[in-house]
Amino acid sequence: MPLVRFTPSLQRHVSAPDVRVEGATVRDALTQIFSITPALRSYLVDEQGGLRKHVTVFVDGSPVRDRVRLSDALRPDSDVDVMQALSGG
Amino acid sequence: MSSTLLVSTRKGLFSYRDNGGRLTNAESAFLGDPVTISLHDHRDGATYAALRLGHFGCKLHRRERDGTWREIASPAYPEKPADAVVMRDPMRGEEVPWKVDQIWALAVDYAQTARCGAAPFRAACSTRPTAARPGRSTRRCGTFRRAPSG
Numbered sequence A: 001m002p003l004v005r006f007t008p009s010l011q012r013h014v015s016a017p018d019v020r021v022e023g024a025t026v027r028d029a030l031t032q033i034f035s036i037t038p039a040l041r042s043y044l045v046d047e048q049g050g051l052r053k054h055v056t057v058f059v060d061g062s063p064v065r066d067r068v069r070l071s072d073a074l075r076p077d078s079d080v081d082v083m084q085a086l087s088g089g
Numbered sequence B: 001m002s003s004t005l006l007v008s009t010r011k012g013l014f015s016y017r018d019n020g021g022r023l024t025n026a027e028s029a030f031l032g033d034p035v036t037i038s039l040h041d042h043r044d045g046a047t048y049a050a051l052r053l054g055h056f057g058c059k060l061h062r063r064e065r066d067g068t069w070r071e072i073a074s075p076a077y078p079e080k081p082a083d084a085v086v087m088r089d090p091m092r093g094e095e096v097p098w099k100v101d102q103i104w105a106l107a108v109d110y111a112q113t114a115r116c117g118a119a120p121f122r123a124a125c126s127t128r129p130t131a132a133r134p135g136r137s138t139r140r141c142g143t144f145r146r147a148p149s150g
Helices: A026-038 A036-045
Strands: A004-005 A057-061 A079-084 B006-008 B014-018 B022-029 B035-041 B045-053 B057-062 B071-073 B102-108 B114-119
Touching: A026 A036, B006 B045, B014 B035, B014 B071, B035 B102, B045 B102, B057 B102
Parallel strands: A004 A079
Antiparallel strands: A057 A079, B006 B014, B006 B035, B014 B022, B035 B045, B045 B057, B057 B071, B102 B114
């Protein structure tokens, strides 16, 4: 099962330990996680279901391409890192 | 009757009490987090604080009488209709996202509700459900319900 890890900066608001969940896509994995920890949802996705502007998800080291539908595929042994995005100049 | 001053800042929420003509700091909360607006509801003693977390979005918290702050669901825009008119930032030309960016106003009224204004669109209002008056909502409204725990 894919392993999902969360940025430490999120832990100040919502406890989010590393977790292994079933899922063929990033959305599948997050949906399961939100069912376990509902409070996480509003921190990671907006009310339209897309990733928040300043949140990013890496799958096996690469940022997801589909930030709206989160359709990027996962392998059974994928590592998924949920992080805060750094932006600005 | 003592007065309390709520000061919402980019570095947290600070409340001050009138102590014989002098203001003294009564409480500090959300240190380091931007608090865009706060409101004391004199009817039930609750205080609301709206946060705009840089990475994690708009959040709404409620302080109970016992001093405990709890996160409650933040107002949210409904699902974007397929035929929604696209609004663009007049300066940058970028599409205005259909997402609550921040709460810029909070007010109580006489109908057991609390209302708020939320950017980027026009004011959104929210109602706080009670046993006698279940939560109602209108377009671009979200209800004041407790955030799921977990």
